[in-house]
Amino acid sequence: LPPAAINEIATAIRRGSVQALSRGLSWIEAGGDRAEAIVGALYPGLRDSHIVGITGAAGSGKSTLVAALAKEARRRGLTVGVLAVDPSSPFTGGAILGDRVRMSELFDDPGVFIRSLATRGELGGLCRAAAGSVDLLRAAGYQLVLVETVGVGQDEVDIARVAHTTVVVSVPGLGDDVQTLKAGLFEVADIHVVNKADREGAGETAAQIGAMLALGLSLTTACATMWQAPVISTVALRGEGVADLLDSIMAHLARMRARGELQSRERRAAESRVLKLAQAMVADTLRQPGASGAGFDAELDRVARRELSPYACARGLLNRAAPGKK
Amino acid sequence: LPPAAINEIATAIRRGSVQALSRGLSWIEAGGDRAEAIVGALYPGLRDSHIVGITGAAGSGKSTLVAALAKEARRRGLTVGVLAVDPSSPFTGGAILGDRVRMSELFDDPGVFIRSLATRGELGGLCRAAAGSVDLLRAAGYQLVLVETVGVGQDEVDIARVAHTTVVVSVPGLGDDVQTLKAGLFEVADIHVVNKADREGAGETAAQIGAMLALGLSLTTACATMWQAPVISTVALRGEGVADLLDSIMAHLARMRARGELQSRERRAAESRVLKLAQAMVADTLRQPGASGAGFDAELDRVARRELSPYACARGLLNRAAPGKK
Numbered sequence: 001l002p003p004a005a006i007n008e009i010a011t012a013i014r015r016g017s018v019q020a021l022s023r024g025l026s027w028i029e030a031g032g033d034r035a036e037a038i039v040g041a042l043y044p045g046l047r048d049s050h051i052v053g054i055t056g057a058a059g060s061g062k063s064t065l066v067a068a069l070a071k072e073a074r075r076r077g078l079t080v081g082v083l084a085v086d087p088s089s090p091f092t093g094g095a096i097l098g099d100r101v102r103m104s105e106l107f108d109d110p111g112v113f114i115r116s117l118a119t120r121g122e123l124g125g126l127c128r129a130a131a132g133s134v135d136l137l138r139a140a141g142y143q144l145v146l147v148e149t150v151g152v153g154q155d156e157v158d159i160a161r162v163a164h165t166t167v168v169v170s171v172p173g174l175g176d177d178v179q180t181l182k183a184g185l186f187e188v189a190d191i192h193v194v195n196k197a198d199r200e201g202a203g204e205t206a207a208q209i210g211a212m213l214a215l216g217l218s219l220t221t222a223c224a225t226m227w228q229a230p231v232i233s234t235v236a237l238r239g240e241g242v243a244d245l246l247d248s249i250m251a252h253l254a255r256m257r258a259r260g261e262l263q264s265r266e267r268r269a270a271e272s273r274v275l276k277l278a279q280a281m282v283a284d285t286l287r288q289p290g291a292s293g294a295g296f297d298a299e300l301d302r303v304a305r306r307e308l309s310p311y312a313c314a315r316g317l318l319n320r321a322a323p324g325k326k
Numbered sequence: 327l328p329p330a331a332i333n334e335i336a337t338a339i340r341r342g343s344v345q346a347l348s349r350g351l352s353w354i355e356a357g358g359d360r361a362e363a364i365v366g367a368l369y370p371g372l373r374d375s376h377i378v379g380i381t382g383a384a385g386s387g388k389s390t391l392v393a394a395l396a397k398e399a400r401r402r403g404l405t406v407g408v409l410a411v412d413p414s415s416p417f418t419g420g421a422i423l424g425d426r427v428r429m430s431e432l433f434d435d436p437g438v439f440i441r442s443l444a445t446r447g448e449l450g451g452l453c454r455a456a457a458g459s460v461d462l463l464r465a466a467g468y469q470l471v472l473v474e475t476v477g478v479g480q481d482e483v484d485i486a487r488v489a490h491t492t493v494v495v496s497v498p499g500l501g502d503d504v505q506t507l508k509a510g511l512f513e514v515a516d517i518h519v520v521n522k523a524d525r526e527g528a529g530e531t532a533a534q535i536g537a538m539l540a541l542g543l544s545l546t547t548a549c550a551t552m553w554q555a556p557v558i559s560t561v562a563l564r565g566e567g568v569a570d571l572l573d574s575i576m577a578h579l580a581r582m583r584a585r586g587e588l589q590s591r592e593r594r595a596a597e598s599r600v601l602k603l604a605q606a607m608v609a610d611t612l613r614q615p616g617a618s619g620a621g622f623d624a625e626l627d628r629v630a631r632r633e634l635s636p637y638a639c640a641r642g643l644l645n646r647a648a649p650g651k652k
Contacts, residue, residue, distance in 0.1 A: 036637040043635040131636075263630065270629040270636060275612050277640035278647070279605040286601050303596035304589065309369040310457075310596060311362045314603035315649045321604070322648035323641045 010041035013139050021140050028132035039132050042139040049138040050253050053160045055149045056169030061195045065236035066148045072246045073144045081142030084116040085130050085149045127158045131273050160188045162269050165252045169193045172201035190252050197233035206231050285321040336367035339465050347466050354458035365458050368465040375464040376579050379486045381475045382495030387521045391562040392474045393429050398572045399470045407468030410442040411456050411475045453484045457599050486514045488595050491578045493517045498527035516578050523559035532557050611647040
């Protein structure tokens with residue numbers, strides 16, 4: 001695709017064309033040169049959207065909570081982008097009827113854009129696509145971007161890291177209550193939600209989370225001005241507690257902004273993203289024999305024959321992957 | 327450390343000094359420049375050792391099987407290196423008394439070298455250390471190298487890939503019999519072992535594995551000359567079936583060698599290892615602000631401020647990581 005065509009789509013995305021945005025997101029999902037080109041064209045001058053990650057175990061009602069949050073945000077006049085990184089999310093279309101009826105209201109609202117992202121086989125590929133998709137939603141000007149992820153695995157934790165505010169959703173009676181702890185999600189939570197709070201055991205779940213937070217605080221050198229993750233009870237299906245949750249999300253952003261923490265968080269996310277991209281570029285070079293050159297194939301043969309050290313060969317690969325050295 | 331000192335240790339390792347080997351293995355485990363230097367010094371001219379991976383769930387008696395295999399190999403006049411990549415392995419010293427008594431015979435034999443490798447936090451780091459350790463055991467001339475890994479996670483499957491022959495150990499009555507299937511280990515097995523074969527349900531477990539293998543064969547275009555993974559029953563604690571297992575391990579190597587498959591396997595292992603090393607080098611560059619230069623820190627700041635695309639920054643990182651371009 002010629003640069004002019006990329007710029008045309010980029011301009012259309014900035015102007016708010018839903019069609020252009022959908023096309024750009026497909027490029028992101030497919031990866032490769034076009035993903036790099038569209039992010040490159042849109043990245044300088046991305047808007048100050050508030051990126052909120054919503055994560056938690058399957059069955060915690062994340063999608064319903066995301067839908068309820070989107071509606072509440074619309075009530076307050078904010079435009080909303082939703083990115084569902086979860087193959088089982090009702091947003092992906094594989095939903096039961098009740099879910100789709102609840103969400104149809106959102107689908108009809110021009111102030112809301114909803115997109116789901118399919119899992120890609122390649123390790124880290126999902127993460128890359130999620131970050132690029134968030135870029136495009138920011139470029140399109142959505143003020144609140146909700147990223148729904150199923151809370152399992154390293155990729156999920158990494159995706160949570162691109163968010164300014166991370167909401168971790170628990171539910172009462174899902175067997176093991178410390179599942180978010182095991183999944184490495186507990187520590188990335190800026191806000192804890194106990195959803196389906198009308199169920200039996202909701203109080204205990206909230207108390208348990210509170211106790212773990214208190215333990216964590218006692219182990220760190222807590223200062224008075226530190227953000228303390230609140231525990232908010234919701235019944236997303238009936239919209240209960242959702243306004244409180246959005247208030248808390250907004251308060252977290254304001255606090256981060258006032259203390260200069262938003263910048264350091266974006267810096268950390270940038271570092272992690274750049275590293276992953278660079279590593280993926282190295283892998284891509286290896287996968288394309290044409291790009292890496294016949295010379296490199298011969299070098300790999302020499303490693304296999306134990307004539308050349310794998311370290312020396314790896315340094316050769318880096319030289320080939322580095323632009324301008326092909 | 328000056329190159330002369332590295333070469334001195336390398337020469338001593340080649341000559342069979344256990345002390346030098348231990349020191350070299352500590353360098354490998356610590357990673358960094360010394361690991362690269364010692365592998366670089368020893369890699370050209372590594373011996374034709376037979377690398378055998380032994381993997382399976384905790385409680386499958388892998389360590390006992392490894393010890394029994396080592397004893398059987400000694401009886402046949404082979405020297406044996408054992409690398410235990412499993413924090414719960416009796417080889418690491420955290421063993422119960424009975425295990426240590428059974429293994430003390432091995433510890434006293436100068437024809438056997440035993441080393442355990444502790445898990446490192448960094449993703450892929452264990453894999454890197456395992457490959458380097460195997461190199462050193464080869465350089466030292468051990469004819470049979472047994473690598474014991476606990477069969478969980480991607481790292482374990484990758485470690486299995488450095489082996490010429492991979493033995494996957496199952497036991498009857500460990501609840502879910504298809505656990506090796508779930509862990510992605512089933513497909514990397516060259517030989518299946520049902521250990522603790524004197525237990526109830528051993529016949530069923532072996533039959534189940536056989537049925538899965540038959541199913542796999544029916545799904546591929548099986549040719550008559552293909553290696554068909556045997557299913558061998560053992561009682562490692564009493565040495566039963568262990569001679570059969572070693573015969574089968576040797577037969578697998580002979581078959582691979584005769585059909586030229588050993589080379590293609592070493593080529594695949596080399597490719598995967600070089601890619602991981604190159605990616606780790608990229609990560610190392612990012613972690614050392616001095617090495618990557620103040621200019622790169624400034625670039626990351628620009629990514630965080632949305633002035634520079636993360637892709638452009640990643641290409642810059644590759645240039646910095648590539649040797650000769652710092």
